[in-house]
Amino acid sequence: MCTEGGSPLISATGRPEPTLDRQIVALALPALGALVAEPLFVLVDSAVVGHLGTEPLAGLALASSVLVTVVGLCVFLAYATTASVSRRMGAGDRRGALQLGVDGMWLGLGLGAVLGAALWLAAPAVIGWLGASGGVAEQAVTYLRWSAPGLPGMLLVFAATGALRGQQDTRTPLGVAAVGAVVNGVLNIVLVYGLDMGIAGSGLGTASVQVAMGLVLGLVVARAARSAGATLRPRSAGVWASTRLGMPLLARTATLRAAMLLTTWVAAGLGAVALAGQQVVGAVWALAAFALDALAIAAQALVGHALGAGELDRSRAVLRRTLQWGVGAGVAAGVLIGGGSFLFVGLFTSDEGVQHAVTSALLVAALFMPVAGWVFVLDGVLIGAGDGVFLAWAGLATLAVYVPCALAVRAWAPDGAAGLAWLTLAFTGVFMLARAITTGLRARTPAWQTLGA
Structure with a gap:
């Protein structure tokens, strides 16, 4: 019988013990909730902007496809950080694990800042490449430029979530994602209709919520890192190692x-x-x-x-x-x-x-x-x-x-x-x-x- 922390994993018959099943479920269910909460941002934006008219909704469709592609390519921040942190935790090196989490978050912030600036500058050209023109193109560019400042927050969320998953904590990302989805809906309505910002309000609302989520998750990881004796300063060697991974x-x-x-x-x-x-x-x-x-x-x-x-x-x-x-x-x-x-x-x-x-x-x-x-x-x-x-x-x-x-x-x-x-x-x-x-x-x-x- 193999054990981990005193918990049986394999029975004498070779069948997995319920303990392993409970571990899988305990990690998978909150992870599922967090994964489903994220697409709610796009659905809320679509529902709010859809009532502004056809051109804003068409512009949102183009702009969100660009954002989803950019952000989707950066999901490696979560995956790589999960893998490296979990291995260090398994080896009993909690300080080293959390240091890797901090390094991953700095990489996410830096990459998000670069991509956000590039997207803001290139928004008209990117939307033009997609074949949009006139009012639709104008709406799409507006949404991209108002949402681009949220990219550092989005990628910080990825890296911090990976660090927490590596510690087998999938509940904290779920809680933050759920609250973020609710706040995003309220804030979008206030900015789009209450302050009459139109599609710009939708982009600003989503960007603001993503930055807030990144800060909350980042603070959770940072507090754990400090308690373990890890430094919070960016380490060039550590950031480069996270990049290579x-x-x-x-x-x-x-x-x-x-x-x-x-x-x-x-x-x-x-x-x-x-x-x-x-x-x-x-x-x-x-x-x-x-x-x-x-x-x-x-x-x-x-x-x-x-x-x-x-x-x-x-x-x-x-x-x-x-x-x-x-x-x-x-x-x-x-x-x-x-x-x-x-x-x-x-x-x-x-x-x-x-x-x-x-x-x-x-x-x-x-x-x-x-x-x-x-x-x-x-x-x-x-x-x-x-x-x-x-x-x-x-x-x-x-x-x-x-x-x-x-x-x-x-x-x-x-x-x-x-x-x-x-x-x-x-x-x-x-x-x-x-x-x-x-x-x-x-x-x-x-x-x-x-x-x-």
Whole structure:
């Protein structure tokens, strides 16, 4: 029997003890809440700005797509910090763990300041590249420029959240995200309508809340760091080390974003029905991904801690059990998406052609949700193990497999519902299966199990 802190992990029969299940649930459920709270910012902005008119809402759609892309590429700050902090915690080096958390936060602040300034300056050009003009372009630029100052706060939230997850604390980020979502809604209404700032008020409100959230989470990590004897000053060596750890994960995330953009481009070539349907399918897929990512976050923290503590058996136990949870959650998600698609598709559109396209595509996606559960958990395990370099190369390999399949769909698939179904099969089938095979083969070897801090 393996133990961690006196808690049994593996029984004499080789089956995982409930203790491990409780650890997974205790980490995953708050993580899920925090993950779901974040998209509420975009939904609130859309609901508030939508009542200003068509041009402001169209401008928000363009501007938010730019912001989501920029911020999404920086999610490596959370992942890399979670992995490094959890390993140090497992090794018993709490001071070193929190020092890495502080270094990660300084990196997030610096990167956010640079990106925020660049986005403010380049906003007109970026919106122009997206093909917008006239009033829509003006609204989009306004929103980008008023929200750009919030980027340091957004990236500070990522780094601080990673530091807390590395300490197996997912409840604090949940609390801050939940309060932030509520405050964001109230502040947006006050600024947009009460002070008559229009779309600028929405950008300012969201930026202000993100900065406040970053400060709150940053103070939580800073207090813990000071109590452990870590310095709060920026250390060039530490910030550079955080950068090196994060670059492979940035490359890996870039390949995922490229696959998603390619999917949208192919859908656009299959006609208006397919493109409209892809918007709905993508939204449903993203919601399911948030749920499965919560298990990946639990896997990151538990695997990193186990390897830092030098416990190979425990890391394998976490791998096996989280995979079981991931596949099981994927099956449940598939049943809900496939079985419920006939019921909820009408909430998104009244167009019967688009409804048919969405329903057909979601049935295809539902079949591969267990594969997605497997993939997301394995991603979490390998990120927690610090295996970012492999994930970067695997991302390039899987993208290379997906590109010709996506291009074939664009060239030969029929327009409309059938084309969207083929595109969904290419993404959820070929792309996700390729990710499942590469990460699954890696997990079968001991190469990812590097021990120590």
